[in-house]
Amino acid sequence: MVANPQRRLSVIDAALTVLGDRGGRGLTHRAVDAHAGLPVGTAANYFPSRAGLMLAMAERVFKLLAPSPEDLAEPDEARGEAFPRYVAAVVQRLLARPHLATALIELRLAAARDDAVREVIGPFLRAGVAADVDFHRDRGLPGGSDLVLLAHHAVNGILLDQLTVPLDPEADPVDLARRMAQRLAATAGPSDA
Known part of the structure; x- marks a missing residue:
């Protein structure tokens, strides 16, 4: 050891x-x-093992990109505005450290190609989504697990676009994330808590 x-x-x-x-x-x-x-x-x-290194890397990325206490402070705005603010903050944190965001994408690609890596990264990523769903419910935000999963997919798309070849190089990715989250929240049903 x-x-x-x-x-x-x-x-x-x-x-x-x-x-x-x-x-x-x-x-x-x-x-x-x-x-x-x-x-x-x-x-x-x-x-x-490569899988052990990959898991340690995933854990480190999530620790380095964890929201600050200010990011998690109870917002003064209406509940409907909190979700877009949280989602925009995630994109902002990721793009502030692009090598970490790129490493996250690479970790997922490695998991797609290597069963041993998939076996450790898959449960770790799914546990992260479950923690985000719990956070969402604890804050009393609209929607529920479906909204959180949709937001994860949308944020991943925004990151991939920004870190590779942006479809609209003039677009502000943080604003895109905020507007996307507003639209998703507007169509979400009540929380599935």
Whole structure:
């Protein structure tokens, strides 16, 4: 068992940068060691399996992109405006750290190609959606699990568009997310709490 949490974190952060910059094929233990400036074999010592490294990366991305207390503060606006504000804040946080957003997309692509990675990333991502549904219900926001899932899909599309070849290079992705969330919330039924 490896006992240096700071070195482990350095390996994970280096892996995220390598994945975000080079894609799944560029993510090797050797590339992570080189990027982190660590001796060859360090990444493999901490994460013998690719799936284990991928899960640690996913957990780190979600921790780094977690909303601030200000983002989660009870809004003064009407409940109908809180959901669009939360969704826009997610897009803003992700695009402020594009290598992390790209790494998230790459993690999902790796899971699509590798059963071992899929087995650890799939449950982790689904648990994240379930936590978002709980947050949504706890805040008394309109809609429910269906609205949260639709918002996840829409945010993923906005991110993919912005991080690759934007269909409208002049569009503000945060404003797109806010307007999309407003429209989704306007058509949502009561919460399925």
